[in-house]
Amino acid sequence: MTAENLASAVPSPRARLLTRTLRNPLGLISLAVLVLIGLVAIVAPWLAPWPPQTVRLDLTNAPPFGPEYVLGGDQAGRDILSRLIVGARGAAVAALVMTSVSAAIGVPAGLVAGYYGKLWDALASWLFYILMALPGIILLIVLYTVVGTSPVVAMAAFGVMSSPSFFRLVRGLVVSIRNELYVDAARVAGLPTHRIIGRHVLAAVRAPVIIMAAFLAGAAIGIQAGLEFLGLGDPTVPSWGGMLVEAFNNIYVAPVQVVWPGLAIGLTVGALVLLANAMRDALEATDTVPSTRVRSQQVREAKRVLGVDHPPGRADGEPDSRDEMPDGAAPPLSVTDLQIAYPTDSGFSVVVDSVSLAVQRGEVLGLVGESGSGKTQTAFGILGLLPREAIISRGQVRVDGRECLTATEQQMAVYRGRKLAYVPQEPMSNLDPSFKVGQQLVYGIRAQSHCTRRAAKELALTMLERVEIPDPAKTFHSYPHQISGGMAQRVLIAGAVACGPEILIADEPTTALDVTVQSEILDLLRDLQTERGMSMIIVTHNFGVVADICDRVAVMREGRVVETGEVREVFAHPQHEYTQMLLDAILDDTEPRAATANGMSS
Numbered sequence: 108m109t110a111e112n113l114a115s116a117v118p119s120p121r122a123r124l125l126t127r128t129l130r131n132p133l134g135l136i137s138l139a140v141l142v143l144i145g146l147v148a149i150v151a152p153w154l155a156p157w158p159p160q161t162v163r164l165d166l167t168n169a170p171p172f173g174p175e176y177v178l179g180g181d182q183a184g185r186d187i188l189s190r191l192i193v194g195a196r197g198a199a200v201a202a203l204v205m206t207s208v209s210a211a212i213g214v215p216a217g218l219v220a221g222y223y224g225k226l227w228d229a230l231a232s233w234l235f236y237i238l239m240a241l242p243g244i245i246l247l248i249v250l251y252t253v254v255g256t257s258p259v260v261a262m263a264a265f266g267v268m269s270s271p272s273f274f275r276l277v278r279g280l281v282v283s284i285r286n287e288l289y290v291d292a293a294r295v296a297g298l299p300t301h302r303i304i305g306r307h308v309l310a311a312v313r314a315p316v317i318i319m320a321a322f323l324a325g326a327a328i329g330i331q332a333g334l335e336f337l338g339l340g341d342p343t344v345p346s347w348g349g350m351l352v353e354a355f356n357n358i359y360v361a362p363v364q365v366v367w368p369g370l371a372i373g374l375t376v377g378a379l380v381l382l383a384n385a386m387r388d389a390l391e392a393t394d395t396v397p398s399t400r401v402r403s404q405q406v407r408e409a410k411r412v413l414g415v416d417h418p419p420g421r422a423d424g425e426p427d428s429r430d431e432m433p434d435g436a437a438p439p440l441s442v443t444d445l446q447i448a449y450p451t452d453s454g455f456s457v458v459v460d461s462v463s464l465a466v467q468r469g470e471v472l473g474l475v476g477e478s479g480s481g482k483t484q485t486a487f488g489i490l491g492l493l494p495r496e497a498i499i500s501r502g503q504v505r506v507d508g509r510e511c512l513t514a515t516e517q518q519m520a521v522y523r524g525r526k527l528a529y530v531p532q533e534p535m536s537n538l539d540p541s542f543k544v545g546q547q548l549v550y551g552i553r554a555q556s557h558c559t560r561r562a563a564k565e566l567a568l569t570m571l572e573r574v575e576i577p578d579p580a581k582t583f584h585s586y587p588h589q590i591s592g593g594m595a596q597r598v599l600i601a602g603a604v605a606c607g608p609e610i611l612i613a614d615e616p617t618t619a620l621d622v623t624v625q626s627e628i629l630d631l632l633r634d635l636q637t638e639r640g641m642s643m644i645i646v647t648h649n650f651g652v653v654a655d656i657c658d659r660v661a662v663m664r665e666g667r668v669v670e671t672g673e674v675r676e677v678f679a680h681p682q683h684e685y686t687q688m689l690l691d692a693i694l695d696d697t698e699p700r701a702a703t704a705n706g707m708s709s
């Protein structure tokens with residue numbers, strides 16, 4: 108497929124927003140209602156069965172569903188349905204004018220004030236705060252005396268007065284994102300400011316802006332009806348608000364007349380609010396997490412489409428000679444024919460396929476492969492931590508011979524910590540910045556061992572000492588931002604091994620650390636593993652780490668294990684060309700850069 112074809116195959120963000128909004132039943136219904144009201148407003152003069160000002164005295168206060176006036180006649184003998192249809196125009200114009208004027212003033216001002224800050228921010232904030240302090244209705248009455256009862260001017264004036272809502276929303280959002288790394292990166296890349304604001308900053312605020320616009324459109328219809336209700340509208344033009352006030356005046360004679368304009372206003376405002384919610388869900392992609400019913404369908408479909416390639420067992424149907432301990436007992440951890448997939452628009456994307464692994468007691472298995480080869484997904488599959496949209500379409504994960512894939516969340520919570528523990532890649536983002544290190548360790552230990560707070564604290568301090576933190580008591584009372592990345596990783600290792608798990612899964616435990624700290628952490632992991640006889644899986648893309656710490660290695664590529672074996676054996680005689688390629692990429696075998704440069708210069 109050429110790049111051009113590929114680009115045309117990928118739906119545009121606007122098309123994606125529309126499809127996702129329409130996939131939400133409430134979004135679909137509300138959009139259909141609004142489109143219908145919009146169409147009615149456009150073709151109102153042709154659609155209305157009677158001219159809206161036609162008076163038939165014989166049909167004064169006529170009941171609904173009569174042969175001539177479908178929704179009945181009002182107190183002046185005019186057709187209610189025709190007046191409702193023509194009144195839709197006023198509502199649509201009110202929503203459009205007020206929302207456009209408000210957004211046209213508030214959004215750019217918020218973008219500029221939020222992005223540039225300082226003088227711009229102070230000036231704009233000052234102006235908008237003054238605007239907020241002005242009493243809207245009084246201003247409008249003054250305006251009416253000057254320009255007359257023009258609904259367009261009135262709604263434009265309300266648009267100006269409601270623009271601080273957009274300003275404050277956009278300014279607040281822009282202030283929170285203007286120092287994000289991707290905005291800095293765009294600046295460094297030399298993008299002009301208007302492109303950065305238009306593309307990166309506006310994209311981040313568009314969802315709340317759209318939602319605010321829909322809410323404001325609903326409010327505009329309510330305001331327009333309110334103005335008519337207060338007698339500030341044009342009595343010669345039918346409007347929903349005007350009809351409502353007339354119906355109220357006539358409520359003791361014909362109470363049903365209140366229902367029709369009330370229904371029209373309620374339905375339109377409700378549809379706008381629901382549409383705003385559906386669009387927010389679509390923009391924030393919260394609909395990627397499927398409902399329980401959709402999820403069950405997806406799982407059934409995935410199992411039907413993907414799950415029958417291989418019978419349960421080892422990849423390609425071959426038995427794994429290491430699936431059993433020498434004495435016939437089950438290994439602490441075995442993974443058999445694991446397949447993990449994600450639903451896509453055109454079916455399923457398989458990210459882990461036919462993976463079979465076994466880790467023996469006291470053994471360190473390296474799971475190695477390039478970025479995106481499925482290492483983390485395999486680890487998360489074992490730990491039961493896959494995202495909700497992931498589907499395990501095949502396979503088994505056994506811990507001490509017990510199946511985990513069918514275990515409940517409560518059973519898995521017991522396994523995690525006591526049997527299985529996890530050390531993540533990013534130490535800092537895995538510690539909660541709001542709590543002290545010690546509190547987090549004590550909480551984790553108590554959740555697993557149900558010991559007293561005092562015992563948990565003692566164990567936490569012992570573990571901090573064991574992982575060679577220089578001043579355990581000080582670290583215990585520190586917040587995560589007060590310790591270094593290397594110390595944070597040691598804290599997480601301390602927490603992971605505190606309750607004596609049988610299997611430790613470490614996902615790139617040294618990638619986020621500098622080289623000297625990396626080797627210290629690897630030494631620590633190795634020591635803990637030997638001392639406690641744990642089984643360990645080290646997820647890494649680095650064969651150096653494998654050589655340093657692992658007994659066996661499984662090489663992954665594109666979601667599959669392409670080679671497994673003893674580390675020495677794989678290093679000496681790699682069987683798969685991909686393993687060979689990864690081994691060739693180890694820098695140890697190449698001449699150091701500095702030496703090459705010196706050699707060249709000498």
Ligand SMILES: Nc1ncnc2c1ncn2[C@@H]1O[C@H](COP(=O)(O)OP(=O)(O)OP(=O)(O)O)[C@@H](O)[C@H]1O
Pocket residue numbers: 449458476477478479480481482483484485494648
């Ligand atoms: N939530 C998700 N939805 C869809 N695809 C996903 C999701 N999470 C991961 N993937 C895909 O799964 C594949 C394997 O990802 P995984 O994180 O396991 O790679 P990895 O080998 O651990 O890479 P790295 O070393 O860069 O972390 C990737 O192609 C990734 O795009």
